[in-house]
Amino acid sequence: MIKKRFILNFPPDSGDKPFSYHLVKDYDIRINILKAEVYPGKRGSLLLELQGKKDNIEKGVEYLNKQNIICESLDKRIHFKEEKCIDCGNCTAVCFAGSLTMNRDSWKLEFDKEKCVVCELCIPACPLHLFEIDFR
Amino acid sequence: MQKTKTYEEINLKLKSGKAVILTAEEVAKMALECSPEDILEKVDVVTTATFGAMCSSGAIINFGHASPPIRMEKIRLNGVPCYEGLAAVDSYIGATACDPDNPSYGGAHVIQDLLEGKDVLLEAWGKGTDCYPRKHIRTKINISTINEFTLFNPRNAYQNYNVAVNSTKKMIHTYMGTLLPNLRNATYSTSGELSPLLNDPGFRTIGLGTRIFLGGTQGFVVWPGTQFNTSKPKNEYGIPVSNSATIAVMGNLKEMSPEYLQAAYYDKYGVSLFVGIGIPIPILDVEMARRVSVNNSQIETSVLDYGTEGTPKLGQVTYSELQSGTIKIGGQKIRTAPVSSLSKARKIAGELKKWLQNGDFEITKPVQMFPKNTSLKSLKETEADND
Structure with missing residues (x-):
């Protein structure tokens, strides 16, 4: 069993397909919806946590792609210019998901992308503007 | 002991x-x-x-004189306003200064750009005087073209x-x-x-x-x-x-x-x-x-x-x-x-x-100690219709 977060982007005409039913029924995947934005007639974006057998999740993702839904792992959609980070801690102040934390020995920033809920508060909170999240 | x-x-x-x-x-x-x-x-x-x-940081810059010279009475570095009340080509750029139309790029960024060796656009205006006849200048500067650059x-x-x-x-x-x-x-x-x-x-x-x-x-x-x-x-x-x-x-x-x-x-x-x-x-x-x-x-x-x-x-x-x-x-x-x-x-x-x-750094005895009993005044407002 693995647990992994994905960002899904839907084309305008895919809104009526019961894809989550198929993920559960056909691939035995547990779904946790963490964030959803739907712009009717335009597009929709979802942050999902998928839990299940590794190959089932792979097959599920393949199924989604066939439905014209873009499905990419969350960590590929988070862009963080780590080499420029000064470890000030400002982003950890707003990260209530516990994805961005300070290591309390080294006082360096630690970023566990799998805990990110795409609240996007870190984007303006970073005084060096090192975060970008490609959700929409 | x-x-x-x-x-x-x-x-x-x-x-x-x-x-x-x-x-x-x-x-x-x-x-x-x-x-x-x-x-x-x-x-x-x-x-x-x-x-x-x-926040209370900034840099003193001497741009050097152009020919013909200008008495810089309004100065912008990459669009950021700098202090213009220091002789002809001296200026002070405050870290928090910025152009209100571009608030995310300020004096601190100009200082960093210069420090990193980047070119920065200097634009300055003057009224033109007998000894400083020029009224406008627009030129790129960088850390090696300026004279003093003092934090x-x-x-x-x-x-x-x-x-x-x-x-x-x-x-x-x-x-x-x-x-x-x-x-x-x-x-x-x-x-x-x-x-x-x-x-x-x-x-x-x-x-x-x-x-x-x-x-x-x-x-x-x-x-x-x-x-x-x-x-x-x-x-x-x-x-x-x-x-x-x-x-x-x-x-x-x-x-x-x-x-x-x-x-x-x-x-x-x-x-x-x-x-x-x-x-x-x-x-x-x-x-x-x-x-x-x-x-x-x-x-x-x-x-x-x-x-x-x-x-x-x-x-x-x-x-x-x-x-x-x-x-x-x-x-x-x-x-x-x-x-x-x-x-x-x-x-x-x-x-x-x-x-x-390594012996590269000598410690210094202060030439004067700082005051002992200081406190702060707040800004008193004297005008009734002030807000």
């Missing part, structure tokens, strides 16, 4: 490579087992450091700083970072037991002329910082429990490194500059040994509500509590986050230690 040491004695030891230098964190740990008398005997210099956003920060390295929280229902954006509603986070700024002015709270060794680490090179304390306040309440260890004294510092930007100066933009607040400062504290006597022994559990600071007018105090906590990740205010557990970089501060304290060990 030797009861006191002089600056000269310590400098001789530094030169011969025999001095013992510890960082303030190392000495705080040592002090858990050693008496101040032991520390005086064993340690000669303690290095302290901080790397935080310090001059009127207020840096605060001796302690408040913890910021927000009790209101709305998220607020401050220089202490983004404060979540309903006391959902708390931010703090100093490096605690490593912080320079917390290791010499009585300014016995830090004064006018003190040589320091500034932005990666040697700089100096040149004056008490603005809002220099020595009358804030102190705790039993003689440490003020809120922001109190400050220092003005100066140094040659041409020798500095972008590693220790960093421009910052706080959303819905503005621009600031992270400044790396390290101060060596000579252990002259038992009292200084006691001072540098202070640890995070003995340094306290005030928790202020930045969401409420007048920033009322909600509590008092230690840096041990702050660094643990949570504090308790009125029974409520609040998650803490730093907004200044302790890892960078440690790097600076380590770097300064190396300079001292």
Whole structure:
């Protein structure tokens, strides 16, 4: 069993397909919806946590792609210019998901992308503007 | 046993490579087992450091004269307004200055761009005089085309700083970072037991002329910082429990490194500059040994509500509590986050230690000590229809 977060982007005409039913029924995947934005007639974006057998999740993702839904792992959609980070801690102040934390020995920033809920508060909170999240 | 040491004695030891230098964190740990008398005997210099956003910072620039010359009476660097009231081609660019139409790029960014060797667009206007006939100039400059490039920060390295929280229902954006509603986070700024002015709270060794680490090179304390306040309440260890004294510092930007100066933009607040400062504290006597022994559990600071007018105090906590990740205010557990970089501060304290060990850095006796009994005035308003 693995647990992994994905960002899904839907084309305008895919809104009526019961894809989550198929993920559960056909691939035995547990779904946790963490964030959803739907712009009717335009597009929709979802942050999902998928839990299940590794190959089932792979097959599920393949199924989604066939439905014209873009499905990419969350960590590929988070862009963080780590080499420029000064470890000030400002982003950890707003990260209530516990994805961005300070290591309390080294006082360096630690970023566990799998805990990110795409609240996007870190984007303006970073005084060096090192975060970008490609959700929409 | 030797009861006191002089600056000269310590400098001789530094030169011969025999001095013992510890960082303030190392000495705080040592002090858990050693008496101040032991520390005086064993340690000669303690290095302290901080790397935080310090808004009251800026740079003096001399552009050099063009031909024909211009008396620059309005100056922009990459669109950022600079001070124009200093002769013909002198200017001062404040870290927080910006063009209101482009608020995320400010003076601090111009300073950083120059420091990194980038070209910056200078545009200036003058009315034209007999001796300065030119009325306009537009040209690129960089760190090697300008004459003096001097960091001059009127207020840096605060001796302690408040913890910021927000009790209101709305998220607020401050220089202490983004404060979540309903006391959902708390931010703090100093490096605690490593912080320079917390290791010499009585300014016995830090004064006018003190040589320091500034932005990666040697700089100096040149004056008490603005809002220099020595009358804030102190705790039993003689440490003020809120922001109190400050220092003005100066140094040659041409020798500095972008590693220790960093421009910052706080959303819905503005621009600031992270400044790396390290101060060596000579252990002259038992009292200084006691001072540098202070640890995070003995340094306290005030928790202020930045969401409420007048920033009322909600509590008092230690840096041990702050660094643990949570504090308790009125029974409520609040998650803490730093907004200044302790890892960078440690790097600076380590770097300064190396300079001292290598005999590259002489400690200086201040040429004048700072005032003892200062307090602050607030701005009185005289006009009735003022708002």
